[in-house]
Amino acid sequence: MACLNPSNSFVAFDKEKLIRLAKFYPSDFLGTDILALDSQLQNYIFDMRSNDLFLDLQGVSELAEKLVYTRKHETYPLVYLLVKLALTLSIATATVERSFSAIKYIKNELRNRMGDQ
Template identity: 50%
Template sequence: MEENMRTRGRSRRNGQMITNFHHYRVEIFCQVLDMIVQEMSNRFSESSTEVLTCIACLDPKNSFSQFDIGKLLHLAELYPEDFSLTDRAILENQLETYIQNVRGEFSMIEDLGSLAKKMVETGKNTIFPLVYRLIELALVLPVATTSIERVFSAMKIIKTDLRNRMGDEWMNDSLVVYIEKDIFATIENEQILQHFQQMSTRRIQLPSLVCMSRSDAGG
């Protein structure tokens, strides 16, 4: 790796001599890292990165090595509907006691989900309710964010130019069916037909799908 080589893209006469280590580290490895960082910056906004940085402080790995009370208090400030001013004042004291209490006992836990489960098993979710609320928020946020992105993606498919007058209720029902298509695929069409028939009084009784298929076969 310490052998010399000429920089690429220049003539041999004007080319600068560099080591193989410099070539692979600076011209390849560092450039790939810069591309990844740029892509992540384009993918996640500054506010999203800020929330993720605060959530990382709850990570129990390496005996809560990333624990930071200041960032966790800032995370609570970002969600005023979940943490009132009084809650945030109490939260600081709870965080100080919490980390002293669990750092040794939960040192073998490696992920946030196992931490939440262990807190419930040991009853610490009632001892430190506001800290547990922070953990619940950290566990729910990724799922909620993903669901919102799925809804917006589905909305472009459901509400097209031909359906621009679609009401909120109809659009909401259509989105649920589209997003949860795996669940609705397990429901028989006959059940949907009978449920639709019983929703209100109708002039005629809708025939069952079995009868309709037999009549089509006979025809």
């Protein structure tokens, strides 16, 4: 996710890591999409670094908003899909962790009740 961070003129951008991230989602990125993503990422980073609208962004969420505002999400659809995946990844992970915490609490409550009977 840090590779998509737009702060400091996309200093953390790493095309290889982003392609590796895309390979974790074979249903979203087919084999031909990976090849197209490679060329899109190359054009994308050049375009973002040369566009003044994208210089002052602080996070991936601001990047997503600005991509839609400037309609660059249509020019770089696979990159935009990566941005959306990066934004939902942290939420999905936290939701699963919260669910496991709740299950642990429920199991302890059930065990305590069973012991009383």
